[in-house]
Amino acid sequence: MSDSEEAVTAEEQPSTVPAGIAAARAALADVPAEPGVPKLDPILNATGVRRAFGGLVAVDVAHLEVQRGAITALIGPNGAGKTTFFNLLTGFDRPNRGEWVFDGRRADRMRSYQVARAGMVRTFQLTKALTRMTVMDNMLIGAADQVGEGFWAGLVHPLWKRQEAANREKALVLLERFKLIDKRDDYAGELSGGQRKLLEMARALMLNPRMVMLDEPMAGVNPALKQSLLEHIKDLREEGMTVLFVEHDMDMVHEIADWVAVMAAGELITEGTPDQISADRRVIDAYLGAHHDAAER
């Protein structure tokens, strides 16, 4: 039903702007560019998130809200704490303190698998394809609420036969979309680096996530595939998903992000639209070091 609705709204607008991006840009249009700024409809709302490794404070984010249905980029220089923050939000690491609500549910006490079940699915900087399993099995393992994943039910094929067939159908559709359909019976370890990125994204979609967290989706991807990955990420927004991604490549951020959050030394230093961020003195300072101009003189 929602598909047809979207199709209609897309047709009604004579311009080429798809509905998802239009909605996301509209929701963020009047949001001031300052760190921790409230959003119209945040899917993720985090407060006071702190993680220290011994004496080193890796993450100390006072407040961050992520707009639903938008693509938000999380940028910052190396060691800014982006990936650590990512790991905290997805339950792969535990904060010293901090709380956050994901889609109406407290998520800071959840374990990683519970976060995924709640609808927030992540990918990894170093792609984690299950190499000695086929591409199809990689996809099928992603499906949620599988009856046959219970020990006793797994023994009784008739109990999960239908669900498995439905999951297989769904996987085929996704593999078709991500141009991996011809590879479905190959081992995932036989795929190229870029194809593994595609597989990881497709696999994440098997869970029907509401929010997709991409940790450096463009790292190690050749330019030809980059464009297709970008299109896939844009498609996620058109399907109503929220995307938060960590990235270094400012060109890419410019091309697809609706909103940018900048971290430096563990803190959120500013937020804004890509254009606002590019012009922001603090961002340039964070990347190049605060004293770069002093050194020039």
Place this chain on the structure above:
Amino acid sequence: MDWHFVFSQALTQAIGPTMLVYALAAIGLNLQFGYTGLLNFGQAAFAAMGAYGLAIGVVVLDLPFWWGIGLGLASAVVLALLLGIPTLRLRADYLAIVTIAAAEIVRRTARATGLSEYTGGSDGMRGFSEPFFAMNPYPSEATWTFLFASMDGGRLKLDFLLFDLQYSNRDLWVMTVGWVLVAFFLVLLGLLVRSPWGRVLKGIREDEEAVRSLGKNVFAYKMQALVIGGLIGAVAGFLFALSRANVQPDTFITDFTFYLYVIIILGGAARLFGPVLGAALFWFLYSFLSQGLNQGIRSGAIPEDWLSATQVGPLVFFLVGLSMVLLLIYRPQGILGDRRELTLDVR
């Protein structure tokens, strides 16, 4: 040199009671190591739980035979939980360290003098297997001949052209039960590893963080694999104890576990029939080499100053090790494995 004898002895071992014990324990370990990637280096301890659970239950606690079996299985579950709860959330190597240590703790506890009242100390225990052999349907007094098979006073002889196999009626009973158990667990694991449950285990072996990111409770799956593999190990322990009608602490040394790894790698890890084929080959090779060398010395084919009878044992282990090295060079995936899997680029 009596090749017929050597060959017959090797084949007798390759399908006999001891091979079945190793095959069963390896089936359990294959679920843990082959499918789930759990480095359990203490499968000997799980077998010891079965063997001692049964022996202590029947001899010390005076329980009926089946209660002893139950006690053995329960002990294996308790051991799996004890080992798994602290280590399965940690990196894979922690389980390896903890299990290898636990196996030694179990063995040394069993042979401790202070506990010999309950465990029999280093002498072990006997007197628990009568109920098992009371169920033996193979008569101890029977004499008949049928084609190449003959029964002589409870001793079965199978006499083909190249070999003859001989088993006592007690061996036959142990083998019948053993092969039924092997078949049962192969069917069970065959169903499991082809199910979505088994797919999650394989995923954990490949990358547990990826599986976690897909909403699976990795800890629970690893625990299930550890418990089920351990239970199968305990069943192997029952068969070990019953086939010898005694338990000895030193049969559960770490070598036992290492042989299981040899068997799994030989047969092919994460292959359903790998452990059975591996166990049969391992015991064929082992007894072929030791019987062959012994025969060679006895018949004078191997001069006395080259090799003495007391040196045969160590040399056999050396040769078994050598053949493992050759296997890993020329067929690293094992007999049933898929070479393609090993050439994959694991990034």
